Amino acid sequence: MNTSNMDRCLRAALLGIGLALIGAPAIAQDAPVEDAAAPVTESAAAVEPPPPEVQAPSLEQAYQREFAFLQGQKADLERRLAELQDRMGAEQSELEAEIRALEAEVVEMGGEADRLEDRVFESELAVDTARENTDVLASTFLQADFSLAEAYSPDLGDRAPAAEDVSGLFDAALGVLRDAGSIRVEDGEFFLIDGARVDGRIVEIGGIAAYGVSPRGSGVLAPAGDGGLKLWNEDTAEVAEALAAGRAPDSLPIFIFESTATEVEKKGTKGLFDVIRSGGVIGWIIFYLGLLGLALVVLRVVFLQRASASTSKILDAVSGHVRRGDASAALDVLKRKKGSTSRVVSAAIRNLDRDREHLEDIVSEAILHESSHLNRFGAFIMVIAAVSPLLGLLGTVTGMISTFDVITEFGTGDPKLLSGGISIALVTTELGLIVAIPMLVFGNLLSGWAEGIKDDMEKAALRVINQYYEGRARGVESA
Structure with a gap:
């Protein structure tokens, strides 16, 4: 507690x-009062004395x-x-x-x-x-x-080995x-290249190669399917006959195979049109775009070649007339010339009597006017260079969609079913890059060539102007 x-x-x-x-x-005090009020008998008072008072504890x-x-x-x-x-x-x-x-x-x-x-x-x-x-x-x-x-x-039946x-x-x-691992010579039959079946001797080198010898044809053998063999190359007849006779040839051309259950066919090399055909419609579109781009490049090269070759000839033809101040003779010479440079120089000669600043502005305007001719086909070439890889990407997506459709319908058991879509996906990408890369290179090179021709035209015009002023200054001095 x-x-x-x-x-x-x-x-x-x-x-x-x-x-x-x-x-x-x-x-205790109240008790005696009640006792006093009560009548007291004489006998009791005489016989019994009152009890002693008990003292209460403190x-x-x-x-x-x-x-x-x-x-x-x-x-x-x-x-x-x-x-x-x-x-x-x-x-x-x-x-x-x-x-x-x-x-x-x-x-x-x-x-x-x-x-x-x-x-x-x-x-x-x-x-x-x-x-x-x-x-x-x-x-x-x-x-x-x-x-x-x-x-x-x-x-074994049901028992364990x-x-x-x-x-x-x-x-x-x-x-x-x-x-x-041994070389065996056995009698057997095989197929010739033309498909005829002949009897002869077959030289088997283990289970991986064979040679056939017969009066109608000899040479290296390849699997023909269902356990059969067929002649693969007739040029190896001497080697097959030497092996059948037990002699060792100097060289041993061999066709190694794993099994004769599946026929082996000769694969021819694919040509350009075979590759394009495997790319589908988009492959042909990229091919024709490439041809168009190539034609535009050739035309642009011809235009720029003519424009660049005529610059030096025009300067040689008009320099003497300009120095003498004979503008009409120089213009007559330029009329017989063709090209952007002749037109720019003609504009400069016709305005030789104007002040120098105004004359330079006229030359710049003439060069800008000729820029459209010099830049001809340049934009189309760059567009083809940009669109071709995008078309290749489109062909890739189309081929993959076709592949997944085949997988959904037939599964992945036969790879030949998937080859069509994969061929479209890869060939179109290849064709797009084949077209885009040369177009991009030639487009940039030809654009730089055009800019160089513009600079040459400006230099030729300024050269004519300077010759004119030099000739006029000498005439004033001589006068």
Whole structure:
């Protein structure tokens, strides 16, 4: 029990005792008054004397007795509380020891469970490994049944392969390898280049190459499908005959094949139109754009060649007339000339009487007027260079869409079905780049050439102007 609670209980008890003691004397004083009012008999007064008055305990004594009682109660409660705490401490120690023992047992059981899980995992791994080994052996024997059917064909049934079965399999495989590494000459039949079947001798070099010898044709053999062979090259007849006779030729042309189940066909080289045809409609569009661009490049080269070649000739023809100040003679010479340079120089000569600044502006205007002729077809060439790769990209997207449509309908089992869309996707990109790269190069080169011709025309006009002023200055000096 808490000390504060005991103090409150003690104060409450003392207060009750005090109130009781305060009320007791009042009752004792009232009693004699009632007794005095009652009639008293003479015999009673004579026989019995009045009892002695009991002295009431004082309030302090009552407090002391009550305090002593409460002190005893407090000591008893403290003793019981101490006994209870000792008993609880002992029980708590026992419980803690039991908990520690249980925790140790749990840890030990957890370790044992982990060990058991490891053993289970190792057992499962061993089972999986054994199952995989069994599957490998089964697939190996299945492959041997197809590859070594004549040399080794085990009949295992439902039982697993035993050690003697594996040993027999390897012995048979070694025998097949020895036969495959040898050169054998056997009688057989094969097809000629024209498709005729002939009988003859076949020289087999292992299982990867063969030579045929017959009176109608000899040479290297290639797979013809369904286990047959066909003549691949008649120029190797001497080599085949030498091998059949047991002689070693100087050189050994050979056609190596993996299996004779599928026919091998000669692939011809694709021409330009075959490549374009494999690109579809977009491939033909790119091809015609390339032809148009090539024609424009040739025309532009012709125009620029004429314009650049006439500059020096025009200056040589009019220089003497300009120095003498004979503008009409120079103009007559220029009328017989054609080209942008002659027109620019004519504009300068017709305005020689104007001031220098105005004359230079006239020359610049004439050059700007001739720029449209010099820049002819340049924009079209650059457009073709920009559009061609975009068309190639369009063909790529179209081909991939076609490929995915085929995959959706037929799956991916047959690669030949996918070749059409992939061919369009790749060929159009190739054609677009083939057209775009030269057009871009020639377009920029021809644009630079045109700018150089414009500079030459400006120089020629300024040269004529300077010659005119030089000639007029010498005439003034001589006068």
